[in-house]
Amino acid sequence: MAEAAQNIKVGIDLDHTILAVDEALEKSEVLFGFKAFVMEHRDSGSHLIIVAHGAGEAESVTQHLEAKQFFAGMDKGGLGFSKEDLIFVDSEEEKVKKINELGMTHFIDDSVETFQHGDLADHVQPLVFGQKEDAAYPTFAEWSDLTNFFYWQQGVRDQTQSRITSVKGLKEHGDNYIYQVSCADGSQYILKHFLESSENAEERLAGEVKHLNALHQVGITKVPKSFWHRGCWGLFNHIEGSHVDEPNDQDVGQLIDFLIALDQKSDALRAQQVDRAPKARFRLHLYADKLNTLWNQVLSACQRPDGPKDIMLFMMTDMEQLRQDNLNHFYLWLKREKWEKEQEISEKEAIFSPSDFGFHNTIKAADGTLSFLDFEESGWDDPAKLLADFFYNTEQNLTMENKLKVLDAFVKQREWDENFLKRFWAVSDLIAVEWILNHLSVVIPDVMRRLQYANPGLDPKQVVKQHFQAAIQMRERFQPMEHLCKHDQLIDQEGEIETSG
Structure with missing residues (x-):
C-alpha cells in the first residue's frame, strides 16, 4: 500500500456495495476482487470499517456476514473483520457523523448521497463503486480498480x-x-x-x-x-491542449526547433547519463537484420495452414522485389562509402531520440505552443533512423514538402556530420519496407494475442484485413528516397547513386 498504514482508515457501505454482489461471493471474480482488496489492506495494516443501515437488523446482518466468513481470520480463509468493524446507522446524518468521528480517510459507497452531505469532512476521499454514469467523484466498476486507486493515489497526495x-x-x-x-x-x-x-x-x-x-x-x-x-x-x-491533425507552418517550425534542441543539447544530456534507446541501431547491419527477421516472421505466419494466402502472395511478389531492391541499394551504399557493417556510429554522432517522433505525439496549447509526448522508448540512437521513422510513420498527417523541410533543417544543423545524410540515404528505404511489414505483422500469432489482450473486443479477421489494405497502399505510394529529395553531394543529375570514387 502506498501510504503509511496508520494514515488509512477506509469505510465501506454494506447495503449495495457489498451485499448487492452477495450471491456471487462464492463464485469467481467478485469474491476474488473483494477479498484481494481486503487482503491488500490487511497486509498494509490499514483499517477497514463496514457501515450498514438499520440497527434493528444488526443481529441478522451480523449472522449473515459471519456465515460468509467476514469475521474469520485471514489464516482461515476469512476476511479478517472484527465485529467492532461493523457499524450500524439509521440515517445519512448519522452515517456522515460516524465517518467524521472515526476519522475515516476514504469512504466507498454505491451512492453519491453521502458525499453530497454538507457536513462530510473535507479530508474524506469519496469513492463510488459500481456507478456507471458520470459523477463528480472517482467511480470504479471493479474491486481491482479500487485496489489500484490506493496504490497510485500517493503520487497525487x-x-x-x-x-x-x-x-x-x-x-x-x-x-x-x-x-x-x-x-x-x-x-x-x-x-x-x-x-x-x-x-x-x-x-x-x-x-x-x-x-x-x-x-x-x-x-x-x-x-x-x-x-x-x-x-x-x-x-x-x-498538459492542456488539443491534438495536431493538420500541422501548419508554425507547427512545423516548432517541431524543427525541438529536434534541433535535442541535437544541440547532446553534450548536456550525456552528462545526465541518458541510456540507449531500447531499439537503437548503432551498427549498420542491424537495419538489414531487423528487416529480414521481421520478413521471416510474417512469411512464416502466412505459411501456416490457416495463414492468409493473399498476404503471402503479396509478400512473395511485390514485397519480395521491393525488399531485394532496397537491400541491394543498402549494400551498394556500404560499398560506395567503404563502411563496415559491424562498425558503430560514434557517441558524438548519436542523438537523443524520442523514438516515436512526430505530430501524432504532440499537444497544442491554446496559444499555439507545442508540447512533445511519449518517451517510453527514448534514448540515444542513430539520427538517420530517427528521421527515416519520421518520414514513414503512418500515425501522422504531414505532407512530403513539410517532411523535407524538417530534413533540410536538420541537415543544416548537422553540417559537421557528413555521414548523417549518407546514412539516411542508405537506410531510409529499408525503414520504409519495415513500416509496411509492421502493418503485416498482425498475422503473427504473438502479435495478435498482444493486441487482443490489450483490446479484447478486436475482431482478428477485420484487423488483418485493415492492416493488409494499409500495407498495399503504402507499397503503391512507395518512392525511393533518392526520388523524393535530391542532395547534390550524394546523387548525380539523373538521380542515381554515384558509385565512382
Missing part, C-alpha cells in the same frame, strides 16, 4: 492534499492506459499505467521518467514533467 474528484480515461487500450486525474483544488494530472503483463513494463516506465527528468535538467521543458512513479504506474503534469 505528494502534490496536493485535495480530494480527487474524477479519474477519466483518455486512452484505455494498448499496453498502457492513460487517465486524467482532477482534484477539488483545480489541479489536474496525467496517470499512466503500463499493463503488468506487457514487455518490460516497469523498465520502460522508469526509462521514460529518467529521460524526461534529464530533458528538464538541460532546459528542454516542452515535454511532460514526472511527479511520481512506482512499479507500472506514473504520474505526470497535465
